[in-house]
Amino acid sequence: MRGLHLADILNSGLGNYRQHHIMSYQQLRVCQHLQSCRTGQLGYQAWQCDNCSEVQQIGCSCRDRHCPRCQGMATAKWVQRQQEDLLSCRYFHLVFTLPHELNIIAHYNPNALYHCLFKAAWQTLCKFAKRKRHGQLGMTSVLHTWGQNLSQHIHLHCLIPAGALDKAHWHEIKKGYLYPVKALSTVFRGKMLAALNECDSSFAKVSTPTKWCVYSKACLTYSEKLVSYLARYTRKGVMSESRLVSATEETVSFKYRDYADNNRDKVMTLSCDEFLRRYLQHVLPKGFMRIRHYGFLANACRKRKLGLIKAQVSATPCKAVKPKVEQERLIPHWSCQSCKTGTLRFIGVMNLDEATNKIARTS
Template sequence: MATTHHVADVLAQHLSNYKEIHALTYQQQRVCQHIQDCRTVKLGAQQWQCDRCEHNKTVYCACRDRHCPQCQGHVSEQWSEQQSKDVINAPYFHLVFTLPHELNGLARQYPREIYSCLFHAVWQTLSQFAQRKKQLQGTLGMTAVLHTWGQSFAQHIHLHCLIPGGVLTSSGEWRGVKKPYLFAVKALATVFRAKMLAAIRAHKLMIPQSELLMKKSWCVHSKVNLTEPKTVLKYLGRYTRKGMLHEGRLKQVTKESVTFSYKDYRDSKIKRMTLTGIEFIRRYLLHVLPSGFMRIRHYGFLASACRAKKRDIISAQIGKYEAVNQGKSETPVPVSVNWPCPSCKQGRLILKSLCIKDAKIDGLATGSIIMNSG
């Protein structure tokens, strides 16, 4: 049976050596602490007992940090389920806007400002095209998610955008996109470049190699449009809630190095890369977001403030969305845990108590808490 490795194992082996060379920000320090404490006695434990036999199971609590690879899978499923009621019954377009690597250094110095500029520039670019295109002339809807990593964890800042194929005019009319693509990507890239650089200047930041960046072709990639609601939901979960690393990719963790698998998009083959433990941590911590920064944002008729109202207006014109959400309630249903008993194979495990002792949650020390369910 293959050994399972965790990012916590890497931190336990190499974080002390990393600190001798590199300084940690407060946010990076907190993330490292959360990952190391996740599912250990430091965050407390739940006591589960079978309702038919005397079997007991202790489950240690999760940190729920968005940078922790052990906490992302279940969150992704829950979030996709909640978003299912808001899927528009129309083709979706998937666009990816990428920052040139010349801006990586600036992003490391001013991450909040650069990432905010990226969201702003992308939405302004798409909105301009939607308003000026003769067949549309309305407001788009967009779900955008920030990724800062590539397959090898090097810095690769890009924004994934999922966009329903149509606009809502000021009079409430739905106008669908009739072509197999949303907008021409070369034209998008040119406008995106100008708006991104203008947004950075508005923050009074010095742009490195600005003349080169103005002449360079920026990358906007358009993927095949999505026509099935199930496919849209799969994309929502895949691109919005996944972390930078699924721990199944970790192949070996030693006192000297870390080996992991990655996909080389140049030939679409799965390969392995070995880094020193210090370099692996450096790359991993590049992607720690500023505290409170929203990496998933909704725009236009998908904005949280008006989504339900706009969705009803659109669905009345292009067909009911009940088929997409058949059997689903508007109110999110709490996810229940149903663990069969591994001992008697007949009963199920029921939560009996929760105990948290001297844990640190979001940097705040807590006292001992014991809660009994019976």
């Protein structure tokens, strides 16, 4: 039985939504990609059975980073590349959260707000590292703009190796936490407001609470957990289609986890317009990098500095990492629907006209 897809909701409700809401060019573009994904509008892939030699056509995917159907293979390949950079040490996981009063800026200038968030979080950690004389930290940060119920909840997940590089010497941080979260929250608030004021003085006029939230999760020790965290927090989209329960022309129901009620799984029903409004507010600006690396993990120096660190780490090497998706499965393959025994092998790509002509010749 065919499952419910986000494209089905867009096909049935986007026309009515556009009559009552103004959409940005980027939002329209993302909707077009999601609606055309694997429908044949983007062309077809030709796959041939290695047993009966029958050629079958499969619609091309849109490869949009917002598409929930196109992230599985990209996630597996990205995680495999990141495994080479894992260090055999503990990792700290910090979450920098913006107060909801700043959400209004995301509606008018999301690029500036998100850039300031990355900048403020890294400057906060650098200030504490300098004060503690730790040296240079490394950080992989990932922007999330959503909560479980698709509301706007802008926060930054940061994975930080438990150590610092002082010139060419690696110093492990042996404490159970990186820095006190209350002190981090205070400094982060100051850095964020300063960054907003530097970007646009009108941003600093937005009223915000005096207490901000920086949350520290439990340390990660084993590489197996780190790989799953990398996949979960770096390539995860706004919503997995497995959470969709039902949809009509008027309403959409989906599953969510209520953190305020002991993490219970619940079902929320929204009007189609409200569901699309919540979903589309998380469309990122074109070209915006939501995954960024800092310090000794920065792209410009990562290879050289990780080489220095790995040569000095004396801890017991981590267990061999077993990726969730094996190497041979990184190449997609399906069983033949005709002979039921063969496997389809990719042979080429056809545009819509070529596929139409081929169907006409064989019919």
